[in-house]
Amino acid sequence: MQKLDRKALKQMWAESKDMPLTNEVIRCLMERRSIRDFTDEPVPRALIDVILQTGIHAPSGHNMQTWQFTILRDVGEIQRLKEVTARVAAASKVYFYGFNEPKALILVSNDRRSHFKEVDSACAAENMMLAAHSFGLGSVWINALGPISDEPEIRALLDEYGIPKQHTVIATLAMGWPKEPGRLLAKKQNVIHWVE
Numbered sequence: 001m002q003k004l005d006r007k008a009l010k011q012m013w014a015e016s017k018d019m020p021l022t023n024e025v026i027r028c029l030m031e032r033r034s035i036r037d038f039t040d041e042p043v044p045r046a047l048i049d050v051i052l053q054t055g056i057h058a059p060s061g062h063n064m065q066t067w068q069f070t071i072l073r074d075v076g077e078i079q080r081l082k083e084v085t086a087r088v089a090a091a092s093k094v095y096f097y098g099f100n101e102p103k104a105l106i107l108v109s110n111d112r113r114s115h116f117k118e119v120d121s122a123c124a125a126e127n128m129m130l131a132a133h134s135f136g137l138g139s140v141w142i143n144a145l146g147p148i149s150d151e152p153e154i155r156a157l158l159d160e161y162g163i164p165k166q167h168t169v170i171a172t173l174a175m176g177w178p179k180e181p182g183r184l185l186a187k188k189q190n191v192i193h194w195v196e
């Protein structure tokens, strides 16, 4: 029935002994890297549809689901947004980097009145980046739109895209087929602290 047999899994892990404790999901989580350079191939809509479903299945505080996911796949439009963002970010002294030539963008916006807007959006964003990675797609979180969402030139574009006025963009996910595999950056191990 394509459902997890939780009893069998519990028993399997309990008896795992020297068996490596890994599976496809763990590998996907460990192997995802931020990817900023993409080939010219477009991202099929069917893949984006599944990726979006993983976004809406993310947890949210009080299950409020106050987010919206806005998708751009037209490379001309993506470039227009990039140019406007670069200009406004520079004028606002907001650091703008890593937005090269993605073939799809998912703007994760959220209601500015929501107490959980950033954390809920981050949960959804990470689900979607992991889902993208599971398909062999690359992605990176671009931050700059957040702090400048209300600058008039940016808001005019967000209006065009149908993003509600009470929303602020929390994450911009740039996606595409990776030009090359991502590089594993050093991950601090000393941030894990057991109390026992």
Ligand SMILES: Cc1cc2nc3c(=O)[nH]c(=O)nc-3n(C[C@H](O)[C@H](O)[C@H](O)COP(=O)(O)O)c2cc1C
Residues within 6 Å of the ligand: 032, 033, 034, 035, 036, 096, 097, 098, 099, 140, 141, 142, 143, 144, 182, 183, 185
């Ligand atoms: C909140 C947040 C904001 C980020 N902003 C940017 C950004 O604006 N531009 C960019 O290229 N990468 C951005 N990143 C990606 C990080 O640089 C990247 O996750 C980090 O260097 C670790 O690399 P990894 O994702 O390959 O493990 C951001 C990531 C997060 C979680």
